[in-house]
Amino acid sequence: MTRTRKALFFTALLGALALPTTSSQAATGTDTVTPQHGIAMHGEPKYPKGFSHFDYVNPDAPKGGTLKLSVYANGYDSFNPFDIKGIAAAGITTYLYDTLLESSADEPFSEYGLIAESVETPEDRSYVVFNLRKEARFQDGQPITAEDVKFTFETLVNKGHPFYRNYYADVADVVVEGPRRIRFDFKESTNRELPLILGQMPILPAHYWKDREFGKNGLTPPVGSGPYRISDFEAGRSITYERVKDYWAKDLGVRKGRFNFDHIRYDYYSDDNVALEAFKAGNFDFRLESSAKNWATAYTGPKFDNGSIVKESIEHHRPAGMQGFAFNTRRSVFSDPMVRRALAYAFDFEWANENLFYDQYTRTDSYFENSELASSGLPTGRELEILEPFRKQLPDEVFTQEYTPPSTDGPQGLRQNLRKALELLRSAGYAIKDGKMVNKETGEPLAFEMLLFQKSFERVVLPFKKNLARLGIDMSLRVVDSNQYVQRVRNFDFDMIVQTIPESDSPGNEQREYWYSFNANVTGSRNYMGVNNPVVDKLVDMIIQAPSRQELVYRVRALDRVLLHGYYVIPQWHLTSDRVAYWNKLERPKVTPKNGFDLNNWWIKP
Template identity: 70%
Template sequence: MIRFSQTVITLFLLLTGTALHAAEAVHGLAMHGAPKYSPDFKHFDYVNPDAPKGGTLRLSIVANGYDSLNPFVLKGVSAAGLQTYAYDSLLTESADEPFTMYGLIAESLETPEDRSYVTFHIRPEARFSDGQPITAEDVAYTFHLLIDKGHPFFRNYYGEVKDVKVLDRLTVRFDFGDTRNRELPLILGQMPILPKHYWEKHDFQESGLTIPVTSGPYTIEKFEAGRSITYKRNPDYWAQDLPVNVGRNNFDEIRYDYYSDDTVALEAFKAGNYDFRLESSAKNWATGYTGDALSSGRIVKEAIPHGRPVGMQAFAMNSRRFPFDNPKVREALAYGFDFNWANQNLFYGQYTRTQSYFENSELASSGLPQGEELKLLEPYRDQLPPEVFNKEYHPPSTTGGTTLRDNLRTAMKLLREAGFEVRNGKMVEKSSGRPLKFEIMLAQKTFERVVLPFKNNLAKLGIDVEVRQVDTSQYIRRLRSFDFDMVVSSFPQSDSPGNEQRDYWYSANANEPGSRNILGVDSPVVDDLVAKVIQAPDRQALVDSTRALDRVLLWGHYVIPQWYLAVDRVAYRNKLARPSNTPKNGIDLSRWWVKP
């Protein structure tokens, strides 16, 4: 292929009407404002640039195995760590800024002030794991492959891209058409890059266990299907000395072992079978870390503070089906969950109640809407519950003199208003006699101790709840097809929400199998507010629109909020070390190392 100069390319684009705004090549791009790190930065502030390389990091995952080495398709359950360790993207994100990305596979990028397009310049030295060069053709091919054959998430995430042009061997341009989505250059920078020469000869949609050609710092060294997988640091990894990678990717090997039960996994950790554990159980944290390994210092136990948004963890209701298609029923059920009792009796008082989909951040709504947030909500007043405007949202609580019995009385009143009554001790729909009963589907047995008291509280209202634990494959399959009543789910968030909000809440995704709109949110108001989040021209506009979205979702009663922690509870073997400076986003094992 003939390689034209950038001047010739620019002139051509101007003549064809596709470049209306001049743009300069930059090393990094922030969602709003300027990047923190200058073009000549040596490394991120939160790494140890002198971290030694070597050793093995052994990790665990509690799941019923895996059957795929392709994390980008809907079919199958992919192995742990694949996308994290085996694939690189055009840009990589810093952990101490809201949303800023710096060049990785792409040496630089160009985007105009209106961000109507982005051009990426690929590093000439960039290589896949088989040594083949990464080119603009691979980038364009990856985009089309993910859109056409990948997980439905990609069609939503990249849906506003109107055209892709390969300008020369190392230059690719994405045009966005008529859109005000300022995030698009950044989210395209997150795209994992796949090798055209490999996937042209293999079936991308077939989940299988053939080791693929990859683009990241690690390659798959070996695996036992469904039991373990080991990644080996690629000694020929071309990007290991780039500023964005200094102090990172320090382990020679990373191994995941699969456990079907968390209790067994914890005992295996204490026995020395793996090295690091991010603890999700308050009971384990309070009582499970005992014995000689801890007292002798062979195991280090730390609660490391972080400042990232924690999102929403909750009982998630499928509003597509009875009885959750009635907002008053969803609201009533929340009065049956006694968080305060659970926190004291099950969680050793460790947790704080979640009150927002953007908890632990400035993006969370609070008080009553005012100023610009109120202006955003005002046009929808007739379509929203009045509480959006005149009442601050708080999930039902048993504090301040309110008892569980008081809450159950409130639930009974709401259920009557929703058209239900008690007959022969069972809650039924008045018009049809249909009983109010549902199933809570779980993937982990440890949640039973939380769910069973909730079930017992609802039984006092005449509501029958069945708690069913299923294996990981069945859980994922049923979640993808929306074949469930209620699950325990989480909706993670970042400091800079954007296109992913479509996948969570857009009406168009409510019935799209595999989408993350598991709640079945189908609201034109929510659609409009999501668009305003995505199109926010500056940080304050993003905060205002996100708070408005948060408020509308909360008063939609799609979930029963649970709890969160503003620390990462970690336990690890004392052979591991980490940087002294922890960024706002919290811990990241790619920055840890094995002590010499």
């Protein structure tokens, strides 16, 4: 339900009086840049100027009704999703704030004008200019101006989540060139993605925040610019959004056929099993199922038989990313890659898939699974050329062994895997003493804690724990509430967690947040595993600077290989479809884009 699967955070701007200029001078002062209605990461955008709607929406979808949804979490305490403090309410960024540009869901990475009517950037992408629409306005009627955009950028970078400082790190200067015209100059001209990620910035109203402290507005409903406003809420328990009937952008091609519900309500549930039963009782309308067991056994009964509730697997072609048991390499117990590699042999995916998951999943063996960006085999050709300068800094296995997660297929199954784990642990300086795996030098036992917030995941972890015990390794299990879990992860206060690292078809600046050494100890960063590797840093820089789509693919595959052979996670599994169930009052477009379904394109049957 996110606005775009690439942008996980956002920024804000405000709006406009004078007519936008139609061209700007490039950094050399000689080249004229023509304003464009859209921009693609590589090549040209798919949709022409003045397009009426995206191909995957129904432009005639009726408006009306209430969409009721659930959130599995222990409440919320903030309406500010841009600040690291607190837990923001569901839906805030999607519904309250518009962005300069809007991504399409059927291209690798293209964006089209939303608040910005047009965008100007030279061939080297050394700067970008956004020309704002004169009709763009906030929900209190105030126009969105270039000053709002500048205010948003500076607020997010200086007061927002640390993510923004990394995401926008290559911006050198922000210049308001007119009431509706703003220019961003860049430190380097090799970051082709920067104009697009600035386009994803959610714009905040400078006038609203003038007399308020950014991180302390709590549960005061803010002024936004998007298709919905907050109409009602019960602190920590529910929140309801109402559609803005005179929404300024409702007839734009990027909005036509979208945001069709009059009201959207989220109710919070602290127990997912309770939420499932509430869904089947009609307390909310739609459910995205994450449990294979539930999908196989719980979606049955008269309401499914008579069609009152629709159960459907909707295929997608987006990168699956990586879900796995993530090691916190900041902890001494996981500082050695050989130890991390050894522990992977104790996870029996094949048994879990057959006995727990009803054979619904496929094993993941890439951080960019289900896409052309995933590495395979041994590096050859251009991929090998990219990796060759780093040969002395990388394990030999990057060049000589194809990465495959341990498998228990075969006659000896898990027993053979545990023997391999023992061999690796001995090489890492461990030995069995009194039935426990201990460090031969220090005598410290090999023990750690698995931190969870989903109690349902215990059934996956307990067999893993049992296998580790056969190696003399003690894994304790702690389940905490969602709010405590978020705080502990933000502060890297864990040994191991189950973590999903999402990826898009066009990796770029967000890779710094995942892998950069600089972020290994920045509170709140998404470098969960504490990756601190100069080769990874350089490969991330190369990805950001990729001059073409094909070169991007080669560079991402090279990074994938290095990460896999770093053994930062024990890969789990993925699906190439979304398991959804919904009451039949909902209807969806006939066309599903490659990124998968989006509830914001659905509607309620008249």
